[in-house]
Amino acid sequence: MYSIDRIYYGNWGQNIVAKQVHRAYYKQNRLQQLRGFCYAAKALSISKAAQKMFLSQPSVSLQIQALERELGVVLFERYGPKISLTPDGEALLVLATPLVEGMDNLPASFAARREEIGEGRLDVAAGESTILYILPELVHAFSKRYPRIELKLHNVTGQTGLKMLRAGEVDFAVGSMIDTHDDIVFAAIWTYAPMLITPMDCPLADRKRVSMKDIAAEPLILPPRQLTTYRLIEAAMEQRGLNYHVRVEAGGWEVIKKYVQIGLGVSIVPSFCLTGDEPVRSISVKGHFPERTYGVVLRKGRFLSPQAKEFIRNLSPLTHDLAEIA
Numbered sequence: 001m002y003s004i005d006r007i008y009y010g011n012w013g014q015n016i017v018a019k020q021v022h023r024a025y026y027k028q029n030r031l032q033q034l035r036g037f038c039y040a041a042k043a044l045s046i047s048k049a050a051q052k053m054f055l056s057q058p059s060v061s062l063q064i065q066a067l068e069r070e071l072g073v074v075l076f077e078r079y080g081p082k083i084s085l086t087p088d089g090e091a092l093l094v095l096a097t098p099l100v101e102g103m104d105n106l107p108a109s110f111a112a113r114r115e116e117i118g119e120g121r122l123d124v125a126a127g128e129s130t131i132l133y134i135l136p137e138l139v140h141a142f143s144k145r146y147p148r149i150e151l152k153l154h155n156v157t158g159q160t161g162l163k164m165l166r167a168g169e170v171d172f173a174v175g176s177m178i179d180t181h182d183d184i185v186f187a188a189i190w191t192y193a194p195m196l197i198t199p200m201d202c203p204l205a206d207r208k209r210v211s212m213k214d215i216a217a218e219p220l221i222l223p224p225r226q227l228t229t230y231r232l233i234e235a236a237m238e239q240r241g242l243n244y245h246v247r248v249e250a251g252g253w254e255v256i257k258k259y260v261q262i263g264l265g266v267s268i269v270p271s272f273c274l275t276g277d278e279p280v281r282s283i284s285v286k287g288h289f290p291e292r293t294y295g296v297v298l299r300k301g302r303f304l305s306p307q308a309k310e311f312i313r314n315l316s317p318l319t320h321d322l323a324e325i326a
Contacts, residue, residue: 029063031099031100031103032063033063033064033066033067034067034096034099034100035053035100035103035104036049036050036053036055036060036063036064037063037064037067037075037089037092037093037096038093038096038097038100039052039053039060040060040064040076040083041075041076041085041089041093042093042167042168043167044082044083044084044085045081045083046060046061046064046081046083047081064076071088071092073086073088073089073092074086074088074089075088075089075092076089094301097168097301097302098301098302098303101168101302101303102303105303105305108120108305108306108307118146118147118148118149119148119149120149120150120305120306120307121149121150121151121152121307122149122150122151122152122171122305122307122308122311123152123154123169123170123171124151124152124153124154124170124171124172124173124174124311125154125156125160125161125164125165125170125172125173125174125175125297126153126154126155126156126161126173126174126175127155127156127157127158127161127175128155128251128252129252129253129270129272129273130174130175130294131153131155132253132254132273133253133272133273134174134190134272134294135153135174138314138315139151139153141314142310142311142314146307146310149307151311154169154170157227158173158175158176158177158228161173161175161297162181162184162297165184165297165298165299165302166183166299168302171302171304171305171307171308172296172297172298172299172302172304172308172312173296173297173298174294174295174296174297174315175294175295175297176228176292176293176294176295177295177297178228178232182300183299183300183301184297184298184299184300185297185298185299185300186295186296186297186298187295187296187298188293188294188295189294189295189296189315189316190272190293190294190295190316191291191292191293191294192270192271192272192291192292192293192294193270193271193284193286193291194268194269194270194271194284194285194286194288194289194290194291194292195268195269195270195271195274195282195283195284195285196210196215196266196267196268196282196283196284196285197257197260197266197267197268197269197274197278197280197281197282197283198218198260198266198280198281198282198283199260199261199262199263199266199280199281200279200280200281201263202218202263202266202281204218204266204281204283205281206281207283208283209283210283210285211288212236212237212240212242212288213242215244215266215268215285215288216237216242216243216244218265218266219245219246219247219264219265219266220233220244220245220246220247220265220266220267220268221246221247221248221249221250221256221259221260221264221265221266221267222246222248222249222250222256222267222268223249223250223251223252223256224249224250224251225249229268229270229292230249232289232290233268233289236288236289236290247264247265248264248265253269253270253273254273256269257269257273257278257280260280261278261279261280268285268289270292296312296315
């Protein structure tokens with residue numbers, strides 16, 4: 001008997017052998033097939049998957065085709081260079097993602113087994129407020145303990161953070177969450193009271209308590225309307241049938257505090273952004289507006305690197321077991 005790679009029939013025969021060996025290679029390399037599929041599914045682009053894998057686009061296409069033949073399904077609907085997942089593709093993505101991420105993070109996991117988690121990279125999505133007010137001391141403590149871990153904080157909105165989390169571009173997110181999602185785990189850690197801030201000479205400045213009607217009578221300075229804080233204040237006002245006037249929409253609590261300071265209006269801010277040194281008056285309005293809860297946001301089934309687990313464990317005693325339930 002001759003093995004297939006030792007039979008030659010001129011150029012034509014060599015082409016047969018090459019094609020059979022090529023097909024066998026793609027059929028046997030299951031991990032590479034799944035990796036190519038997952039990368040293409042998340043980017044919705046075979047060419048982007050190929051770039052990430054340092055392979056040619058035809059190579060990745062062959063891997064995916066081999067996987068489709070073996071499973072007997074169609075994983076992508078193809079429209080020229082554009083692709084989208086079929087229902088079978090979506091089902092496989094749920095199963096394959098933890099396997100691929102587990103293998104991709106094998107070096108870090110192995111290092112953790114050897115108690116060497118002091119190196120690597122950690123990507124965290126968070127909003128500007130979280131990065132500015134909540135995380136500094138936690139990041140400082142973590143970086144001091146693990147100086148060789150590269151920590152990247154992605155300053156993004158909540159919706160963008162969720163997209164990055166689902167695409168595997170960040171390890172986890174830190175922030176607030178109101179809506180629920182089937183594929184997302186949210187662990188609340190910190191709760192902050194809503195505070196009314198006014199200029200020093202505002203009629204409400206010396207009061208210990210204010211009514212919603214009092215607040216609605218003043219010009220408001222609020223974050224942009226697409227943000228959660230705006231929607232919460234809007235809902236509270238409308239629930240009570242109050243008319244109100246938004247004089248300025250401005251991004252960032254420091255900007256809002258500055259505009260309140262110069263007398264343009266009043267605002268509702270979370271207590272974490274107040275140090276007590278600002279030249280404004282602050283009054284708790286906990287009964288009028290909901291408290292804001294911040295915590296860790298994880299994608300269900302995502303493999304967490306040892307670096308990510310260690311960072312989450314150091315956020316709060318409440319998160320010690322969180323990394324194990326994602």
